[in-house]
Amino acid sequence: MKCPCNPNVMYSVCCQKAHANISSVATAETLMRSRYSAFVLANIDYLQKSHHSLTRPSKSEKRKIEAWAKSVNWVKLEILHTSKGTNSDTEGTVEFKAYYIENVQMGVIHENSNFKKENGRWTYIDGLHKP
Template identity: 75%
Template sequence: MKCPCNPQNNYTDCCQKAHNDILNIKTAEALMRSRYSAFVVANIEYLQKSHHSTTRPNKREKRKIEAWTKSVNWVKLEVLNTAKGTSTDTEGTVEFKAFYIENGQMGVIHENSNFKKENGHWVYVDGKHSAV
């Protein structure tokens, strides 16, 4: 299977490594890409694990996310910009667009996401959505 975050790579050589062990993630962008892939394959446990403890969805929100991610067809990911978020940083941002089809209509999530290191690995904190 091609990796959802980058069809040039195989899933087993790319995001599956992160999904199996979050410590394999070295940058904020890599975490964001692995989270996109987790949405595509509906790996809700990884989405929870890769979410900052202070903003992690509760059980009800988790069920809603799982139902929604399974109800859409993910099309592609475009990374627009990254700031900081290297292996030596403790925080960073990634701007991206995630395209999907829901009820026959194309949708786009355009977000500038904030990431931090927590417990020695990158996690998603929150993001600002832009109108598309």
């Protein structure tokens, strides 16, 4: 199957690697892409695992996220900008747009996400939603 984060690449050589071993994620952008794919695939356990421990959603929030992720049709991910977030950094940001269809209407999440290494691996901290 094609990877949800990039239809030009197979899932098996892209986000599946991160989903199988989160420690293999080398950059903040790679983590962002793997999180988008996890939303598409409703892989909520991975979303929890890739969230920083200080901002990780509760079990009730996790159920809501899963229900919503399954209720929409994901269309595409567009990476707009990255700052830092390389293998040698400890923090980074990724600005993206994630397009989806909900109740026959197109929606978009436009966010500048913050990432930070925790215990040597990339994690999602939070994001600032943009209009």
